[in-house]
Amino acid sequence: MITKEQVAKDYKLIQDEICSALEQCDGKAHFEEELWDREGGGGGRTRVIQNGNIFEKGGVNFSAVHGHLPQTMKKALNVDQNEFFATGVSIVIHPNHPMVPIIHMNIRYFEMPGSEVKWFGGGIDLTPHYVFEDDAKYFHTKLKTVCDSYHHDFYHRFKLWADDYFFIKHRNETRGIGGIFYDRLTATDELSWQQVFEFSKAVGRSFAPVYTELVNRNRDKDFNELNQLWQYQRRSRYAEFNLVYDAGTKFGLETNGRIESILMSLPPTAKWVYNFHPEPNSEEEKTLGLLKKGINWV
């Protein structure tokens, strides 16, 4: 049987591994750690990297919180019990370089102690400021490989889920090129709890090698002021998604989580330019054309 303590312990290790790999990739900046306690129970280990060679602002957060669920969250989660436990690793990285993509990864475990209610959730998705088709193909192929090791259906299901989830309805565009997203994953006849847990860790451990590869492919490319302005505008869409739609952000705000840890996902600099339309046939316009649901990248 997998205990919640075991999940939290392994997630912490994954946080450590990822921070080491990202520091090595950056070559300059180091993570600063902040330990925090949650008033209602539990706490976390927030780690933030800033002003690096590559990473302008990034957070790799671990938390394990417990306590009473507010009424609004009980309703949203469709559960009856009061006590909850939730642990996870959550990452958002905003690179300096407009050709290096923003990335988000999350693995999480939720249970209501003393009941049957427990599940895993998570995913990885990529938000390039400029979509390069080779990179998109590489990214999705790697995620498919991880998924395929656990269930032949996972990539297909979780890719569609990411397309639906990371969608900015009021802009009619996806946040980026998607990836995988899953929630409430439990044991089935085909997959034991141990395997579901292993899948969760495999998603977490795929993050560092995949993102490092994408950084290294793009970090030495030239860019100009127009590219940077576009990057800042793409970041403003990222902020819109996180503040208007993101369920993790809402959960954090409604359970009185540590505000700086919840909102570390927001970009270092963002710009809202009124009524901006990219030039016809530009790289910016091409990128907008690829921020759509249902593209098969594999």
Added chain:
Amino acid sequence: MITKEQVAKDYKLIQDEICSALEQCDGKAHFEEELWDREGGGGGRTRVIQNGNIFEKGGVNFSAVHGHLPQTMKKALNVDQNEFFATGVSIVIHPNHPMVPIIHMNIRYFEMPGSEVKWFGGGIDLTPHYVFEDDAKYFHTKLKTVCDSYHHDFYHRFKLWADDYFFIKHRNETRGIGGIFYDRLTATDELSWQQVFEFSKAVGRSFAPVYTELVNRNRDKDFNELNQLWQYQRRSRYAEFNLVYDAGTKFGLETNGRIESILMSLPPTAKWVYNFHPEPNSEEEKTLGLLKKGINWV
């Protein structure tokens, strides 16, 4: 009897007057106008000023829309009918200069044609990047004068309402120094529809002289890079409020309004710095200490 056409016509005039006054105050930039139609009925006249001497990005929008209310909005407004008409003037100005405040003004009229349901709403509130007590006192005193001409109770009630409305719960700070906010204002034994309508227009017409005075008091002050960084951080709080809490933004997003007009309120450049704490006894810290509910500025 006041018709909805009359309200829309007078609001349009107020939009014209305000745009002229702001262009004169800026001395360089001019408003660009975009006329738009709403698919479900009606439309608007969006006017945006950018990259001026004073105004980095500002919008003065008029709209008059009608049609069927979505189910979610009916519930939120607690009304039964389907048909609605709404007109208003809505303003947000982001100045270049960190010592010049951000301002927001809105006057609006809502009715459900063929029923008794109709009301006025609106308000003005100020968001200084740095709070200067003399300016805050001037601002609130002017609003009180407008209110007092119509009802002895208006300023008191609407000032409290603004304190509660313009509150960023997850930061435990107000968006700025408040002002006045009112909604669902109707005729009473004490005040006729004509007087309520006149009050709405008086609020709209107070905007230009009050804001011009605040601009002129501060436009020639010195500022440094630290002040600008602080300005960008205050703007990020403004974006958080508008995207997470603002009812007007929600109404716009849910009724499929013109997205560039709804989100013209978002700042040209904003920064999210992880875990920023102002220096003890600095002007920044003093400002944070004044972003609280319940301060009596008059």
